[in-house]
Amino acid sequence: MATAGKVIRCRAAVLWGPNQPLSVEEVEVAPPKEKEVRIKILAAGICRSDDHVIKGAMASKYPVILGHEAAGVVESVGEGVTIVKPGDKVIPLFLPQCRKCSTCLSPEGNLCILSDVTGRGVLGDGSTRFRCRGQPVYHFMGISTFSEFTVVGESAVAPIQAAAPPEKVCLIGCGFSTGYGAAVKTGKVTPGSTCIVFGLGGVGLAVIMGCKAAGAARIIGVDINKDKFAKAMAVGATECLSPLDSQQPVSEVLSERTGGGADFTFEVVGRLDTMVDALASCHMNYGCSVMVGAPPSTQKLSFDPMMLLTGRTWKGCVFGGWKSQDDVPKLVTDFMAKKFDLDTLITHILPFEKIQEGFELLTSGQSIRTVLTF
Structure with a gap:
């Protein structure tokens, strides 16, 4: 794509601190580094875990871009990436699969050592790919999907069928699969x-x-x-x-x-x-x-x-308990084969700029899953 290798300016929902409203801002998204993938987000679900960070109940660094349940398309890849290529439809994985650590090598475990469950807020090299108002913005669970573009590690992305509807299969990125x-x-x-x-x-x-x-x-x-x-x-x-x-x-x-x-x-x-x-x-x-x-x-x-x-x-x-890169594509295939229905879980579909309304629907108990479209 024409944007490959360049900084992309786009919209993202930035949380500047706990117990503050999300602010839709223009952010800068740096190109992917080695073994990283930059993704254009097409749809993202609002999950209770995102709300936990807003309320300060889950560890995070601020400012941060939340979101961890999405589907999108690969915009560009860094050096050495082999699992996906530009144009592939994908699901970002908040639970990566490096295929090297003891957990990934075990047939029983799935909590990869690369998982950001402690709120480090950075990618593998210890830095962030986001900037807003002249300062760094942290990642959430390594994928930060409340942004029109995001950067993830290669182990945190799964290629899926091109025909899969993003506004539905995004739920396989967290809520349904969990x-x-x-x-x-x-x-x-x-x-x-x-x-x-x-x-x-x-x-x-x-x-x-x-x-x-x-x-x-x-x-x-x-x-x-x-x-x-x-x-x-x-x-x-x-x-x-x-x-x-x-x-x-x-x-x-x-x-x-x-x-x-x-x-x-x-x-x-x-x-x-x-x-x-x-x-x-x-x-x-x-x-x-x-x-x-x-x-x-x-x-x-x-x-x-x-x-x-x-x-x-x-x-x-x-x-x-799923091994993310192995099992997410299979779950998408099962959905496409009508082995389960995701429509019953989606109560609201909103444009991205109405993200705050989506969280209000969640906290008031009016929604099951709200999906944001970009």
């Missing part, structure tokens, strides 16, 4: 089992879709917002309840309803109290509880260790 994989890959839900899903946002609904696909016989959705129940039932829940409807602890209510606890429970809220509730709601001897929601980075969890001693399994997963 929830669906939590059920089918991390939890390994079994046919005929009973599952409980705490939190019925976009990721929680994807967990339900995964439980249903795995053959669960009973899927109970739990949320304090009853407006979400109809959508949960539409994607596969067999019943829903609100913890506010009983004076009993919700774990006791659920244990009674399931005859001693569920086979599998999933926490998709990111709250410490619901993590313990989810653990207590699975069967005391053979139940498995999976943490999916991102917890507050400054808080510590305490619980009764007897809940584990008696036989429960407590697991956590990032990105549903």
